[in-house]
Amino acid sequence: MSILLGIGTFVLILTSLFLILVVLAQKAKSDGGMGAAMGGGMAEATFGADTGNVLSKATINAAIIFFVLSFLLYLGRIYERKHAAQAGALPNITAPASRLPAAPLGAPGVSPAAPKPSAPADKKP
Numbered sequence: 081m082s083i084l085l086g087i088g089t090f091v092l093i094l095t096s097l098f099l100i101l102v103v104l105a106q107k108a109k110s111d112g113g114m115g116a117a118m119g120g121g122m123a124e125a126t127f128g129a130d131t132g133n134v135l136s137k138a139t140i141n142a143a144i145i146f147f148v149l150s151f152l153l154y155l156g157r158i159y160e161r162k163h164a165a166q167a168g169a170l171p172n173i174t175a176p177a178s179r180l181p182a183a184p185l186g187a188p189g190v191s192p193a194a195p196k197p198s199a200p201a202d203k204k205p
Contacts (some may be wrong), residue, residue: 081161085156092149099142106135 081156085153085160088149088153088156092146092153095142095146095149099139099146102138104136106139151205163201
């Protein structure tokens with residue numbers, strides 16, 4: 081289970097990087113801004129006239145993959161934590177009750193609590 085969660089985390093990181101690059105490559109509505117500075121025109125030259133359509137679909141698909149994968153990793157980590165806590169816990173073992181009766185305080189061999197010594201009186205010289 082841990083290996084699958086590690087692979088899923090790696091895929092999530094790759095998906096998030098791809099999503100960032102696709103959003104930055106899109107051309108802004110006002111024909112300026114970050115999309116134009118980071119290669120919005122270059123994307124049009126590469127993908128043709130329908131670049132906006134291709135990048136929009138790629139953004140939507142990457143966002144869906146990102147959210148679904150994030151939710152699945154969240155559920156996987158909860159499952160892993162729940163089962164790790166149960167597997168690593170020590171069993172509860174109760175000790176049997178003692179069959180010997182408790183000895184009274186005055187019985188031989190049992191010493192009562194020693195009285196506290198009183199403070200000595202102050203002596204005047």
